[in-house]
Amino acid sequence: MVLVSETMLQQTQASRVAELLPPFLEMFPSIHTLASASNADVVLRWKGLGYNSRALRLRDAARAIVEHHGGVVPSTPHVLRSLPGVGPYTSAAIACFAYDVWTVVLDVNVRRVYSRWLRAQATTTDVAPEPELIALAERIIPRDAPSAWHHAVMDLGATICTARRPKCSACPLSELCPSSGTMHETVRLRRPEPIFRGEPRRLWRGRVVDVLRQAGASGMTLSALSTTVLGSDATDDEHQWLQDLYGVLERDGLVSRKGRRITLAH
DNA sequence: AATCCGGGGTA
DNA sequence: TACCCAGGATT
Known part of the structure; x- marks a missing residue:
């Protein structure tokens, strides 16, 4: 449970996790059900949480736990750290919050x-x-x-x-805090994200995945996918752009092609 | 060290 | 509406 919730909390506000965690746990009530889930299963149930590849790593972590740790989530940060998708923060957080192990947690x-x-x-x-x-x-x-x-x-x-x-x-600590009232706000610069048709690429990625979620196990052809996402008046260049995007999603293990049909990866 | 990864919340 | 957001993996 803490494994799942901490993975969600890496990317999502606590209020939203509170909303989406229960249905996810209902679908995957044990580490074994999660471990045996296909890519498509887990990405389907990850809807609304974003960062789909994290859902795959979470499932991979569940598999490693079943295979190498007797189906019990490890309690030491060092062992947790070896799991897919579990880094310095998550390993410490799981040990601390699931087992009350004394460890430094830094987010x-x-x-x-x-x-x-x-x-x-x-x-x-x-x-x-x-x-x-x-x-x-x-x-x-x-x-x-x-x-x-x-x-x-x-x-x-x-x-x-x-x-x-x-x-x-x-703040209850303001009297004792050396920074209380001393800080001025600073603006931090971000590098602009890639844009297609005036919208961020990640938004188009999300649309492709979502269309395939709707398509279910039967999937759809690449041209149908492309038309659904881009509309019927898309140019050849735009179709090519989406095909390249598909290639990236396939490399990431989120989608796969069986013959001419594309589905969420299995 | 720098870049990628989503989608909702907030100013 | 523009902007803000966190940790892990990859290169």
């Missing part, structure tokens, strides 16, 4: 809270170096309540000590 919220606590930060985007964050964490995480501690810090980071406009005046 963007925790990093931000610790950074502001360590010293007065000049801007809202400043973050202390990793070694300092770890050193602080090792000093202040209670030995007997790591799970409750991290829940509290994450909650503080999500509601009070926020990224852009921290509510220092409402």
Whole structure:
């Protein structure tokens, strides 16, 4: 359960996970049902969560757990780290929240809270170096309540000590925090995302996957898919662009071709 | 180190 | 409506 919810929480706000986690768990009530799910099964049930390849890695992790760990989610960060899609954050989070193992959990919220606590930060985007964050964490995480501690810090980071406009005046730690009221907001620049027909490529990717979700197991031909997504008046160049996009999705294991028919991958 | 990966929430 | 968002994998 924590394996699934932490994977979801990597990418989605907690309120949305609360909404989408129950139906997913209903479909895959055990690690074994998840492990035996096809790509299509898991991507179908991942709808609304985004980042479809993470759904595949989650299933791969379930398979590794069934095959190598007796069907029991490992409790040590080091072992968890070896699972597909489980990195530094998720491995620590599962050990901490599922087993109450004492470990340093660092996500963007925790990093931000610790950074502001360590010293007065000049801007809202400043973050202390990793070694300092770890050193602080090792000093202040209670030995007997790591799970409750991290829940509290994450909650503080999500509601009070926020990224852009921290509510220092409402913070219970403002009297003791060196960064309270000292930070000015900074704008961070992003590199523009690729655009097709005036819309982001990821949006078109989502449309292709969604059309194939609707198509079900019988799938559809590439030309039908292309016309459905692009409309009947699409140019040859646009059809070619979508075909290239299909190639990427196939490489990612999200879709597959059986003869002339395309489906969500099995 | 830089880039890719979705779709909903918020200013 | 424009912008903001997090962690893992890949290159």
